[in-house]
Each structure stands twice: as structure tokens, then as C-alpha cells.
Amino acid sequence: MIDLDRIRAETPAAARRAYLHNAGAALMPAPVLAAQVRHLELEAELGGYAAAAAEAGRLEGVYDSVARLLNAGREEIALVENATVAWQMAFYSLRFAPGDRILTAEAEYAANYVAFLQVARRIGAEIAVVPSDATGELDTAALEAMIDARVKLIAITWVPTNGGLTNPAAAIGRIARRHGIPYLLDACQAVGQMPVDVEAIGCDMLSATGRKFLRGPRGTGFLYVRRGLLQRLEPPMIDHFAAPWVAREEYRLRDDARRFETWENNYAARAGLGVAVDYALGLGLEAIQARCQALSARLREGLARIPGAVVRDLGRSPSAIVSFTLAGRAARDMVAEAARAGIVIGASEPTSTRIDAERRGLGSVLRASPHYYNTEDEIDRLLTLCAA
Structure with missing residues (x-):
């Protein structure tokens, strides 16, 4: 079982922002x-x-x-x-x-x-x-x-x-x-x-x-x-x-x-x-995986209910990296808007995975990657921003 209170206490920055960019560079815990x-x-x-x-x-x-x-x-x-x-x-x-x-x-x-x-x-x-x-x-x-x-x-x-x-x-x-x-x-x-x-x-x-x-x-x-x-x-x-x-x-x-x-x-x-x-x-990698999957599933399910939001993920067992686009909202602009709201996400360009991007006709996509120290409330904050 993940002791979320202890983990967040050992991640002080988590109290100041919803950090959902762990596939880029995660927040280090205090002991690290x-x-x-x-x-x-x-x-x-x-x-x-x-x-x-x-x-x-x-x-x-x-x-x-x-x-x-x-x-x-x-x-x-x-x-x-x-x-x-x-x-x-x-x-x-x-x-x-x-x-x-x-x-x-x-x-x-x-x-x-x-x-x-x-x-x-x-x-x-x-x-x-x-x-x-x-x-x-x-x-x-x-x-x-x-x-x-x-x-x-x-x-x-x-x-x-x-x-x-x-x-x-x-x-x-x-x-x-x-x-x-x-x-x-x-x-x-x-x-x-x-x-x-x-x-x-x-x-x-x-x-x-x-x-x-x-x-x-x-x-x-x-x-x-x-x-x-x-x-x-x-x-x-x-x-x-x-x-x-x-x-x-x-x-x-x-x-x-x-x-x-x-x-x-x-x-x-x-x-x-x-x-x-x-x-x-x-903490145990099985427990970490279960927590990551639960949070990313909550985000994907919430995005599916937002008009104009399209989840761009593939595969039978999706990872904790959630890729999506929002109609009429450029990825880089959305990253900046999220930052102003105290939410950290990223964007991925077609040049990172050119063959897949060309095959699927993808431009820049938003990338949110929750980790075990994130909360359901932080996922919901991002969803509210996307729906605004």
C-alpha cells in the first residue's frame, strides 16, 4: 500500500503544484x-x-x-x-x-x-x-x-x-x-x-x-x-x-x-x-504500477468526456503517459496555460517519434504523466482546465 501522506511530505514541491510531467523529469523525493x-x-x-x-x-x-x-x-x-x-x-x-x-x-x-x-x-x-x-x-x-x-x-x-x-x-x-x-x-x-x-x-x-x-x-x-x-x-x-x-x-x-x-x-x-x-x-514496483495505472486511467476517462479532447494513446495496456490533443488549443499554449494554473504537463513534437507521427498524422500532442505521488484531485484539476 502506498503511504501517500508520507510520500507527499517527502516531496515538498507537490504541495505547491500539480506536477504531471514525470515522463520528462520527475520530482525527486527529499532523501534523494x-x-x-x-x-x-x-x-x-x-x-x-x-x-x-x-x-x-x-x-x-x-x-x-x-x-x-x-x-x-x-x-x-x-x-x-x-x-x-x-x-x-x-x-x-x-x-x-x-x-x-x-x-x-x-x-x-x-x-x-x-x-x-x-x-x-x-x-x-x-x-x-x-x-x-x-x-x-x-x-x-x-x-x-x-x-x-x-x-x-x-x-x-x-x-x-x-x-x-x-x-x-x-x-x-x-x-x-x-x-x-x-x-x-x-x-x-x-x-x-x-x-x-x-x-x-x-x-x-x-x-x-x-x-x-x-x-x-x-x-x-x-x-x-x-x-x-x-x-x-x-x-x-x-x-x-x-x-x-x-x-x-x-x-x-x-x-x-x-x-x-x-x-x-x-x-x-x-x-x-x-x-x-x-x-x-x-515502495514496491507492483504497487507503483497499480497507482500509476489508476491515475492515468482516471485522466483518460475524464478526457473522453470533454468535447474536443482526443486521447492519442495506443496499445492493450497503456502506460502512465497520457497523450492527447484539444481542438483549437495549440499544445505549447496549453502547456503555458497549465503552468499559470499551477499544473505542470509537457508537449511532444512529431520529430520525437517521426514514423508513428507521420503514420497517424499527428502534430504536437500534450503529454501528462502522473506518478504515484500525484492525487486524484490533481488529475481533476487538469481535466477542469482542459474542459474550460
């Missing part, structure tokens, strides 16, 4: 902020090196926390600056040849898709977009039919940036494993709002951020790489932390996923990330 401030104060007092040494046990524990969150081994976890770096380190570690195929989804995120385009331009690899089924989810039967000897990667965004969609990550994983194809899962907007089990999903690599539904600091992210694949991947960039310089003409990659890290990092942010992960684990 305190962990960062504490480490910064240590750095100011002792210097950065001594502070890291003093907190070595706590900082090492972040790997264990993330591993528990994902049901992974700590040696399969790399901590990096953000989800994009995590995804790029995994993707650019793979070796493609002319004619190799990358399978992806219609709702793939722009940052990932431009990387596909770069590899296609540089090397001659091919991008194949798997069609969606009638619900808007990736069509797993179509995915199966598209697999041949040239497919070298399946790369999917689990919860896209808009559209409310939750792609069938585990079903995709079963197909990938059956055919022995590496599977890279962008879980940026899934982690923190639902349980994530890499063994059940069957992904080989998974990238995520701290700032969204995990309620961690900006500038934090992590990468999971399955140990069976890890030893076959050489990162696109290395330093002497990822690959110690063992002889004049030789370096040796680390045996664990930290081969994807660099020596320097933001230890204060890392401390905050660890507390954010532990905070979510303490």
Missing part, C-alpha cells in the same frame, strides 16, 4: 536530494577523491541496487551519465556489415533512430521497421516473419515518449532468443513505473535513466548487458578504467559491464541515483 547534498558537502570538506573514498561502500552499493531493480547481476550493470550514453555504448559496440539488418518499431525514439541512420549511412546496414498491429503495439507475428540471416539486432523502445504505448517487450525477447539475435531494449520510461525483470523480458541489453519515473537526479543512467554477451562486446570508446593499460602495447578490457564506463563521473548524482532506486524498491 539529501544524498546528493551530503556528498557535495563531503567533497567541499574533503576534496573529491577523499569524499569518494569515504563513501566507497555506499557508492558501490548503487550497483547492487540497480541489479535488484532489474533482476540482474551486479557485474552486468554499468552506471553512466544518462540513458542516451547507455544506449549508445551498447549499440555502437555491435559490429555491422553492409546488408546487415536492424529491426525496430514504428514508435522508436528519435535519438535511437538517428543512430540507426548513421550506421546505415556509414556502413550500409539496413533499417527495417516492424509494422504495428491493430492495437498499435509492435506486431510480433510480423517481427517473426521479418527475421532472416541478415538480422543482426532487434532494438525497441519499450514505452515510447508519447502515445501511451507499452510494447510487448517479453514477447519480443522470446523471438530474439529463439533466433539468437541480440536484443537492445530502451527502458527509459518503463523503469520506475513498472516492474522490470531482464530475465523474464529476455533482453540482452537495456538502457534507462534516473530522472524520469525513478525520481532520481538528472545526469544519471545505467546500462544492463547480459553476461553471456558482455565478453563479445568492445565499447566504441574506452579509457584506462574501462580497459586498464597492462603493458606498453596492450590494454585489457574489464570483465564486467564497467567496461562501458569511464573513470570520471558525478559521484553526488550517483549517490542520489542509488537512493532513488532503493526508494522505489521500498
Whole structure:
């Protein structure tokens, strides 16, 4: 059971505004902020090196926390600056040849898709977009039919940036494993709002951020790489932390996923990330998911009753990201109007998910993403504003 009073007390800004932009960057709870401030104060007092040494046990524990969150081994976890770096380190570690195929989804995120385009331009690899089924989810039967000897990667965004969609990550994983194809899962907007089990999903690599539904600091992210694949991947960039310089003409990659890290990092942010992960684990991801689903369902149902409001979400099991449009009201104008009313929402442009936007004829859409610390009253406040 979610103790909403305690959680809101530990989120002071929640008393000052209805914050419904958690798919962008959620409000950090007080313990996360305190962990960062504490480490910064240590750095100011002792210097950065001594502070890291003093907190070595706590900082090492972040790997264990993330591993528990994902049901992974700590040696399969790399901590990096953000989800994009995590995804790029995994993707650019793979070796493609002319004619190799990358399978992806219609709702793939722009940052990932431009990387596909770069590899296609540089090397001659091919991008194949798997069609969606009638619900808007990736069509797993179509995915199966598209697999041949040239497919070298399946790369999917689990919860896209808009559209409310939750792609069938585990079903995709079963197909990938059956055919022995590496599977890279962008879980940026899934982690923190639902349980994530890499063994059940069957992904080989998974990238995520701290700032969204995990309620961690900006500038934090992590990468999971399955140990069976890890030893076959050489990162696109290395330093002497990822690959110690063992002889004049030789370096040796680390045996664990930290081969994807660099020596320097933001230890204060890392401390905050660890507390954010532990905070979510303490509440329970099943309870968090249930609360998120209830609040987003209330918002969708309320929007359906407002003339001129159109919910733009897809899929059988919508996520906590509610995408919608309001007739005669531009998305950016509505975001500003909401802010004046003390309500924080966002907008998503077609360039974020160009293929899906073009297929559905979407322009800018409003994006509200409630989290477990939000209240039903806050959802109703947004609905009242939309109906005005």
C-alpha cells in the first residue's frame, strides 16, 4: 500500500503544484536530494577523491541496487551519465556489415533512430521497421516473419515518449532468443513505473535513466548487458578504467559491464541515483504500477468526456503517459496555460517519434504523466482546465 501522506511530505514541491510531467523529469523525493547534498558537502570538506573514498561502500552499493531493480547481476550493470550514453555504448559496440539488418518499431525514439541512420549511412546496414498491429503495439507475428540471416539486432523502445504505448517487450525477447539475435531494449520510461525483470523480458541489453519515473537526479543512467554477451562486446570508446593499460602495447578490457564506463563521473548524482532506486524498491514496483495505472486511467476517462479532447494513446495496456490533443488549443499554449494554473504537463513534437507521427498524422500532442505521488484531485484539476 502506498503511504501517500508520507510520500507527499517527502516531496515538498507537490504541495505547491500539480506536477504531471514525470515522463520528462520527475520530482525527486527529499532523501534523494539529501544524498546528493551530503556528498557535495563531503567533497567541499574533503576534496573529491577523499569524499569518494569515504563513501566507497555506499557508492558501490548503487550497483547492487540497480541489479535488484532489474533482476540482474551486479557485474552486468554499468552506471553512466544518462540513458542516451547507455544506449549508445551498447549499440555502437555491435559490429555491422553492409546488408546487415536492424529491426525496430514504428514508435522508436528519435535519438535511437538517428543512430540507426548513421550506421546505415556509414556502413550500409539496413533499417527495417516492424509494422504495428491493430492495437498499435509492435506486431510480433510480423517481427517473426521479418527475421532472416541478415538480422543482426532487434532494438525497441519499450514505452515510447508519447502515445501511451507499452510494447510487448517479453514477447519480443522470446523471438530474439529463439533466433539468437541480440536484443537492445530502451527502458527509459518503463523503469520506475513498472516492474522490470531482464530475465523474464529476455533482453540482452537495456538502457534507462534516473530522472524520469525513478525520481532520481538528472545526469544519471545505467546500462544492463547480459553476461553471456558482455565478453563479445568492445565499447566504441574506452579509457584506462574501462580497459586498464597492462603493458606498453596492450590494454585489457574489464570483465564486467564497467567496461562501458569511464573513470570520471558525478559521484553526488550517483549517490542520489542509488537512493532513488532503493526508494522505489521500498515502495514496491507492483504497487507503483497499480497507482500509476489508476491515475492515468482516471485522466483518460475524464478526457473522453470533454468535447474536443482526443486521447492519442495506443496499445492493450497503456502506460502512465497520457497523450492527447484539444481542438483549437495549440499544445505549447496549453502547456503555458497549465503552468499559470499551477499544473505542470509537457508537449511532444512529431520529430520525437517521426514514423508513428507521420503514420497517424499527428502534430504536437500534450503529454501528462502522473506518478504515484500525484492525487486524484490533481488529475481533476487538469481535466477542469482542459474542459474550460
